[in-house]
Amino acid sequence: MKPSRRLWADRLRFDMAAALAVCALLALVPLVVRGPYALGIVVVSIYFAIVALAWNLLAGYAGQFSLAPAAFAMIGGYTTALLGHYAHVPLALGIPAAVVATALLGWVLGKLVLNLSGPYLSLTTLAFAEIARVVIGNSHEFTRGDQGMHVATLTQSRVGYYYIFLGVLVAVLLLLYALLRGRLGRFMMAVRDDPVGASSRGIDVVRVKSIAFWVSCAICGLAGSLYGTFSQLVSPELGLLQQTGLVLSMVVIGGMSSLTGALAGALLVYMGSEWMRAFGEVQTIVFALLVILFARYLPGGLWGLVAARQRKGAP
Amino acid sequence: MLALDLLANGLIYGCFYALMAVGLAMIFGVLKVVNFAHGEFFMIGAYTYVLVSLKLGVSPWLALPGAAFAGALLGWLVERLLMRPLYASYASWGFMKDEYAVVVTFGLSLLLINLVDKIVGPYSFRGPPLVDIGRFAVGPVLLTGQKAIAAAVAVALMVALALFIKRSVWGLQIQAVAQNRLGASLAGIDATRTTSLIFAVSGMLAALSGALLAPLVNPSPDIGAFPAVKSYVIVVLGGMGSIWGAMIAALILGVSEAFFSVYVSYDYRDAFGLVILVAVLLLRPQGLLGEKGREV
Numbered sequence: 001m002k003p004s005r006r007l008w009a010d011r012l013r014f015d016m017a018a019a020l021a022v023c024a025l026l027a028l029v030p031l032v033v034r035g036p037y038a039l040g041i042v043v044v045s046i047y048f049a050i051v052a053l054a055w056n057l058l059a060g061y062a063g064q065f066s067l068a069p070a071a072f073a074m075i076g077g078y079t080t081a082l083l084g085h086y087a088h089v090p091l092a093l094g095i096p097a098a099v100v101a102t103a104l105l106g107w108v109l110g111k112l113v114l115n116l117s118g119p120y121l122s123l124t125t126l127a128f129a130e131i132a133r134v135v136i137g138n139s140h141e142f143t144r145g146d147q148g149m150h151v152a153t154l155t156q157s158r159v160g161y162y163y164i165f166l167g168v169l170v171a172v173l174l175l176l177y178a179l180l181r182g183r184l185g186r187f188m189m190a191v192r193d194d195p196v197g198a199s200s201r202g203i204d205v206v207r208v209k210s211i212a213f214w215v216s217c218a219i220c221g222l223a224g225s226l227y228g229t230f231s232q233l234v235s236p237e238l239g240l241l242q243q244t245g246l247v248l249s250m251v252v253i254g255g256m257s258s259l260t261g262a263l264a265g266a267l268l269v270y271m272g273s274e275w276m277r278a279f280g281e282v283q284t285i286v287f288a289l290l291v292i293l294f295a296r297y298l299p300g301g302l303w304g305l306v307a308a309r310q311r312k313g314a315p
Numbered sequence: 316m317l318a319l320d321l322l323a324n325g326l327i328y329g330c331f332y333a334l335m336a337v338g339l340a341m342i343f344g345v346l347k348v349v350n351f352a353h354g355e356f357f358m359i360g361a362y363t364y365v366l367v368s369l370k371l372g373v374s375p376w377l378a379l380p381g382a383a384f385a386g387a388l389l390g391w392l393v394e395r396l397l398m399r400p401l402y403a404s405y406a407s408w409g410f411m412k413d414e415y416a417v418v419v420t421f422g423l424s425l426l427l428i429n430l431v432d433k434i435v436g437p438y439s440f441r442g443p444p445l446v447d448i449g450r451f452a453v454g455p456v457l458l459t460g461q462k463a464i465a466a467a468v469a470v471a472l473m474v475a476l477a478l479f480i481k482r483s484v485w486g487l488q489i490q491a492v493a494q495n496r497l498g499a500s501l502a503g504i505d506a507t508r509t510t511s512l513i514f515a516v517s518g519m520l521a522a523l524s525g526a527l528l529a530p531l532v533n534p535s536p537d538i539g540a541f542p543a544v545k546s547y548v549i550v551v552l553g554g555m556g557s558i559w560g561a562m563i564a565a566l567i568l569g570v571s572e573a574f575f576s577v578y579v580s581y582d583y584r585d586a587f588g589l590v591i592l593v594a595v596l597l598l599r600p601q602g603l604l605g606e607k608g609r610e611v
Contacts (some may be wrong), residue, residue, distance in 0.1 A: 128589075
């Protein structure tokens with residue numbers, strides 16, 4: 001029992017250290033990058049990193065392959081926007097409200113799909129995501145439909161926003177680390193690997209799954225809410241299935257079931273795609289191809305390569 | 316009288332949906348995975364039909380088999396290149412088979428949409444109709460020539476498929492592999508080849524559905540999304556993996572959508588089917604027909 005426990009704790013610590021190193025590098029970016037446009041790109045890539053980390057908790061660690069992360073980001077964004085528009089709720093309350101709303105919805109969705117797995121789970125979460133998008137996109141009187149809604153902003157300063165996003169990213173990383181290092185994180189992985197076996201050992205599978213769901217969805221909601229205040233606009237496009245596809249590809253390329261994998265994958269894919277814009281809009285083609293190749297030949301993702309090397313080098 | 320018109324049009328759309336959905340059901344029946352790139356088979360079919368008939372100036376009736384061929388080829392390639400790890404014994408992904416399928420088919424869908432967007436362009440095309448008959452009325456039912464002909468072709472295809480599955484040797488092999496892969500291979504059926512065949516047939520049907528609808532829906536690269544979502548609903552409603560269930564569920568969905576969009580809400584018509592999907596999965600996951608519909 002003991003050695004394998006150490007192994008996992010060691011691997012997770014190494015993973016977390018690498019993720020924090022990436023964050024430290026990110027903290028230096030505003031010193032080098034001055035242009036507001038370029039800085040904005042990094043902010044958006046941090047937004048995707050937060051969503052990717054949240055989805056990775058649910059899919060990579062708890063094994064619940066939800067196809068709704070983008071929808072929850074959209075719902076978070078709309079919660080803040082609607083509260084601000086109709087009730088003039090300040091952002092200091094509007095953003096936490098988005099977290100609470102998405103956590104509740106995530107909890108409900110988790111309860112609904114409790115007994116579903118594999119393709120049934122994917123289809124239900126996909127249907128949920130599409131229903132949310134269709135309803136928001138077509139409620140013209142209430143949400144202004146496809147035009148989107150204006151949202152107040154936290155600060156006009158790009159650099160300020162940059163550090164807000166970075167701070168939230170680090171906070172999310174710390175939260176996930178604490179969660180995964182503890183008992184609950186191990187339970188999640190046990191549920192992922194063998195739900196029947198896990199419950200036979202006394203793990204409350206229902207509880208573990210629903211916690212994974214609401215925590216993951218709440219983080220997505222927070223990211224979406226912040227993104228809305230950053231771009232000062234939320235629209236149903238935030239919840240497009242293609243956005244979920246993007247999050248999926250980030251995690252698969254970076255490495256499933258790894259903090260650094262999801263983080264680095266999101267940064268690489270988003271910034272890489274901005275960089276590739278210069279060569280004519282080929283970025284999505286390249287990344288879609290990469291996802292297929294990674295899934296087929298390198299399921300551990302980029303982080304899988306690093307981790308394998310580190311394990312070999314260890315005494 | 317409006318009701319009759321709705322019924323007829325709903326049934327016609329149901330036929331197109333069925334063409335889409337049976338392929339998805341066949342794939343699910345054999346591999347127990349959902350092909351999230353199924354809508355892109357539809358899109359490729361629609362584009363092949365439009366481009367072959369417009370750019371090469373071929374008669375639309377010849378472009379139809381062209382689209383079928385493109386879809387079959389694509390389906391075969393997808394199975395050959397991407398689906399093998401699902402049943403051959405590959406070590407990686409191991410217990411995460413379902414997840415592998417979601418990731419690759421999602422990635423494939425993104426890839427195909429953006430490839431077509433890049434190569435052909437993002438604008439939508441208007442497909443040439445199969446016949447030059449405008450709007451006409453049969454009693455209270457308003458039809459266009461294209462709709463009537465396309466529906467007739469769709470019905471003919473469904474009948475052909477049913478005969479193929481029930482009567483031909485290949486169809487029997489498909490049934491056998493769907494029931495029990497190992498048992499089928501013990502009986503001397505090449506399960507791998509049969510799986511390739513299923514993907515080719517499934518791709519062909521989806522592509523034909525796209526080609527038949529091309530003059531009605533004006534294909535653009537992301538056109539595959541709506542028929543794909545419809546076929547998820549149908550496959551769930553009909554009992555995942557059941558071909559006959561999918562055919563019946565397609566007609567039910569076509570008709571009930573037509574009525575819903577007129578009598579309840581036009582804006583939320585796309586959410587209607589999805590609500591059915593969630594409700595069926597939660598309340599009756601075996602589908603409408605239940606275990607009886609689980610043939611094939």
